[in-house]
Amino acid sequence: MFGGSEPENQVALIAGNGALPRQVAEVLTGRGDTPLIVGIKGEIDAEMAEKADAVLGWGEIGRLFNLLTKRRCRKVLLIGGVRGRPDYTSVLGDIGTLKRLPRIIKALRGGDDSLLTKVIGLFEVEGFQVVGIHDVAPELLAKGGVLGKIKPDEIAMADLDLALQATDRLGELDIGQAAVAMGGRVIALEGAEGTDLMLQRCADMRKTGRIRQKGKIGVLVKSAKPGQDLRVDLPTIGPKTVELVVEAGLAGIAVDAGGALISEHQATVEAADRNGIFLFGIERAQHGKSTP
Template sequence: MTRTALISGKGRLPQLLAERLQAAGENPLLAEMEGFETLSPAHEAVERFRLERLVPFLDRLQDQGVTRAVFAGAVHRPRLDPSLIDPATMQLLPRIMAAMQQGDDGTLREVITLMGEWGIDVLGAQDICPDLVAQAGVLTDAQPSSQDKKDAMRGFRVLQVMGAADVGQGCIASRGQCLAVEALPGTDVMLAHLADLRARGVELPDGGVFCKAPKPDQDRRIDLPALGPETVAGVHRAGLRGIAFDAGGVLLIDRDQMLAQANTLGVFLWAMDAP
């Protein structure tokens, strides 16, 4: 019998996936890493774990009949406490540390490999909720102009370079210039910084497009980029005209609310076939 482990990070996505799994008649095992409590306030039974005790956690998943797992929500690398590492996890430490030296993509691929060694297949959030991703096309009343389309193409070229360097999944382009790139602090910080620059009168090109896409060689079962209503609001505050994102490669959280907000603010949402 199939049982799914939902391994949660921060944000709305874990709750959306939990609801979808339960509506489909499943009894998912809910899990979250210490410091990233998202599901436990709303659910009584949530498995808590630490990376220092990864092997006991994987053993518990196996013992409870888990055969597949889905990762959902934002996490960052926690500070490890060497005193908490158990002997079995210590055996894996060289592999884990080597993967972490290869960046986020390398770390995530190693996580998927480890899951497979415990007989657990990793699914993408889009496999549980296919409606989280959009088909190609403009989703909103507002339409991208010819300049917006040029900016989007420019932004996607920047993202290809960023992705090859394992830097981030978002950038802002305007009038052929790259105004900002997304790094570890994330999308909200990047958009807020641009809004602050405009508020302080820093001379910048008008308009612009926020571009979002997975990294070129990213395993799309884990860490797909996501957009939500707060992203639309941030784009509007930053004085941008819209969002161009990879069709099929970006998760839309609270999609109906997101589209309604975009239409109210006059922000376009364009699902692109990435060049």
Template sequence: MSRTALIAGAGRLPAALAAALDTPLICALDGFAPEGLAVDQVFRVERLVPFLRGLEEAGVTRVCFAGAVSRPRLDPALFDMATAQMVPRLLAAMQAGDDATLRAVIGIFEEAGFAVVGVEDLAPDLLPGAGFLVGTVSDADTADATRAAAIVTALGAVDVGQGAVVAQGLCLAVEALPGTDAMLDWVAQTARRPDPRGARGVFYKAPKPGQDRRIDLPTLGLDTLRRAAAAGLAGIAFEASGVILLDRAAMVTEAQAQGLFLWARQP
């Protein structure tokens, strides 16, 4: 019987995905335990080849990556010989950027004989299709979302980020290495609209152009929504079928309470 291994990172996405699977093997990179989910195996990059062999012995035929991780600090003393031979490949990918690193990781798992599947393959309900989940938009909001989408496309083409905030046609902030929360907090504390009585602005989120959608899809949750409200925005727009929504029902309720729209926008 085939089995799915969930390669889990930090956050709540792994638990949401595990709920949609039949007895998955939960594996976590050392130092990046998922929230609310018991871990079956903890592994390190320095012992990647033995870890892959262990997955095969456990009957795993496919893997799914879910959750947040950052680049771990590697300990040269921990490498086994087989994994050490992968170091030049991994280092070259890391130097080329996040997308290249993710492609290299996927390639390693596929070469080891595992099918790599994405969230949309296992739990498509986590990625809303086109439409309004709550609220409506004005013409100004539509224009701001269109402008933000163009900015995110440009950012993604150079592997920078997956989000931007636009108000009254002006870019207030873009997502970079510090992440979405830091960007929205900055908008709340610093950004000023040209017309204080004009359009409040839109936060837009989307995958990077051409990224492999089996891994690192953008995710939205309650914390992000509350930060968008604190930043004084009119709502959140995101690429339909391209962004994971955690706690959808709770987000809709909270958005209604905060007076924000949630819009799965057709790209």
């Protein structure tokens, strides 16, 4: 475990997949805190699972709340990806889960944003405080402006503005967090398939000639939904995002400064620099027409 003492204000990390749970745990332990790590069964990666205090399935919510209470954890951070919603049968588990079943079933209905809000509610009604990355590890959030060595040109900034408008509209409908604009038009919007598959569609359009522009052109924007609860499901990019953007032939990536996560930050920036694409943090307060 990332262990040590168990302070009264210990934070519990409910860890899904990806590298972010490990990075958050390392930030916390690096400053002397001791997180309680609870992995989501079937989601948490193998390396992180070995260090976790417990790995629980969807049907063990009663055990989860008992563990949090026993370890005196009042603050909870939900971090990492979840590949899919649990179905109704997967939450039929321990007695504590069954007691809370009506609230759990209600939480499984609605869009992604609705689901996450209701999951927060499940913790809050039990007396826990759900916190966000900005509360416990703000250093993992994207900074504003040019983040690597490559600077976006005027054409890229115009595409960035257009893609940002598209993500705002997507967010209003609780559909997705990402869009791609190229040459003054939006060519892809993120749906339920997620950002990676959306970028693969962009690459396929180039291969089949649906996109005929040559060279690096176009921008991926990932942005939080308007009014989104920033404690969960922040837009996230990482080395894999860079790889897919390169395959799609895009010029760069932009995310909300202070409202998006960069997983494996150094590796992500280095991959972007190596492949000649830009990384840019959008500062909303200054965002009319963004300037690099």
